[in-house]
Amino acid sequence: MVEINLSEEVMVKIKQKIGYQATFNVPDIFAAIDFADRNSFKAVEINLCIPVFYPEKYKKKEREKIARYLKDKGITLLIHAPEEASIFSFQDEVRKNSIKILKRVIDFGYDIGAKTITFHLGFDVLISSNGKILGIRELFPHQFKKNLTESLSILLSYSKGKIDLSLENVGSFGEPETKEIIKNFLENENLFLTWDLGHNNLKYKPHQKQDEFFMKYSNKIKCCHLHDNHGDRDEHLPIGEGEIDFNYYLPILVNLDAYLIFEVRPKELALICLKNLKI
Numbered sequence: 479m480v481e482i483n484l485s486e487e488v489m490v491k492i493k494q495k496i497g498y499q500a501t502f503n504v505p506d507i508f509a510a511i512d513f514a515d516r517n518s519f520k521a522v523e524i525n526l527c528i529p530v531f532y533p534e535k536y537k538k539k540e541r542e543k544i545a546r547y548l549k550d551k552g553i554t555l556l557i558h559a560p561e562e563a564s565i566f567s568f569q570d571e572v573r574k575n576s577i578k579i580l581k582r583v584i585d586f587g588y589d590i591g592a593k594t595i596t597f598h599l600g601f602d603v604l605i606s607s608n609g610k611i612l613g614i615r616e617l618f619p620h621q622f623k624k625n626l627t628e629s630l631s632i633l634l635s636y637s638k639g640k641i642d643l644s645l646e647n648v649g650s651f652g653e654p655e656t657k658e659i660i661k662n663f664l665e666n667e668n669l670f671l672t673w674d675l676g677h678n679n680l681k682y683k684p685h686q687k688q689d690e691f692f693m694k695y696s697n698k699i700k701c702c703h704l705h706d707n708h709g710d711r712d713e714h715l716p717i718g719e720g721e722i723d724f725n726y727y728l729p730i731l732v733n734l735d736a737y738l739i740f741e742v743r744p745k746e747l748a749l750i751c752l753k754n755l756k757i
Contacts, residue, residue, distance in 0.1 A: 482718050482755055484728055491732035493757065497521030498740045498748035499558065499703075501528050507536070507544055507555075507590070513745055515551045517752070521737045523556040523596070523701070526583060533586035545591035555592045556701060556737060559583050564600025565629035566622055566650075568614060576600065577629055581636055588640040594700045594737075595637075596644045596672040599626065599651060619655055626659050634667050644700045646672040647688055657691070664695050671695060673731075674703040676741070679722050681709045699734050703741040704751070716740075716747050718754035 484492070497519045500510035507524055510531075514522040524531045536544065548555050560583070563576035580597060587595050602613035615622040637643045650656050663669040673692045692699065706720030707713040717724055717740070731738055740748040 479719055480721060480723060480725070482724050482728075484725065484755070488729045488732055489755075489757070492728065492738065492755065493518075494520060495732060495736070495738045496740070496752075496757075497523060497554070497556070497737050498745060498751075499523045499525055499743070500531075500745060501525045501743045503744040504528075504530065506530055508547060511544075511547060511551055511553050511555070514553050517749060519553070519748075521554040521556055521593075521739065523558055523737075523739045523741075525558040526560045527558070527562075533582055536586070536590070538589075541586070541589040545589070548591055554737065555590065556739065557583060557587050557592045557595045559595055559597040561598055563597070565633070566600055566615070566626040568603070568618070568621060568625065573625060573629060577632055580633055584633075584637045584640055584643075592641060594642045594644050594670070594672075596646050596701055596703075598646055598648050599656070601649050613650070615650055615653070615655070623655060623659060626656070630659070630663055630667075630669065634663065634669055638668055642668070642670050642700050644670040644672040646703070647674050647677050647692075652688060664698050669698070670700040671698045672701040672703060673699050673736075674705075674741070675722060675724075675727060676703065676705040676707050676712060676714060679707055679709055679720075680712060693730075696734055699736045702731050702734070702736050702738050704738055705741045714742055716742050716750040716754060718751075 500522055504510045510522050510524055559580055563579050564572055565576050567573040602615050605612045678687055704717050706715040706717050706722050708720050740751040742748055
């Protein structure tokens with residue numbers, strides 16, 4: 479456990495950017511907003527892996543009501559896209575349906591007044607070969623690059639003028655061939671980043687610390703996921719209860735144009751994060 483001790487200046491900035499992720503013990507979006515409001519969070523990120531947040535459950539009138547409710551409460555809404563989507567899948571039908579799902583999320587986010595959508599690229603298909611594990615991405619790099627480039631182009635074009643799309647460091651994000659494509663979109667298109675500090679602390683490939691990459695593109699970071707671990711697995715502990723040095727990272731993160739989201743579950747663990755921050 480690492481005790482968190484931050485300057486008063488940093489603490490003031492944190493209070494203006496802090497939020498939590500709503501997942502499995504929240505009945506609907508209105509309840510997610512209410513929890514944020516009651517506990518002085520500035521933002522809430524709803525996780526669309528959870529059925530109660532599925533876009534199809536909210537028709538036009540309810541979407542308009544959510545947008546008004548957010549404005550009345552002064553809460554910023556962020557969205558975490560469904561993790562089932564895989565935008566580089568080698569199965570054409572899977573990839574096209576993943577794009578369709580994410581387009582639906584973009585429309586939903588736009589309708590309810592959300593600020594940012596965090597999304598994943600998808601996960602590699604792993605092949606066992608003579609004692610080694612190979613990813614299909616490694617075996618067919620040209621097809622991987624083609625699929626990913628095409629999918630990102632479609633999604634970024636569709637989201638322009640509606641909502642920010644923010645790519646999270648998870649899955650094959652850290653692989654060299656992926657970074658090559660991501661860099662091009664960061665430098666030339668409207669792609670943004672979600673920096674997950676828990677994933678950043680994992681000691682196994684491809685997650686090892688990516689501080690240099692994120693600092694290079696710090697102007698593109700729109701969301702930071704805050705949770706803790708001991709480096710060997712993705713534990714999603716309250717901050718301060720693992721080994722991540724938040725005394726180092728938080729003074730950097732508060733100066734970014736990004737919300738700081740406690741990605742701990744259930745939601746009550748976000749209150750422990752506040753306690754460990756001494757808020």
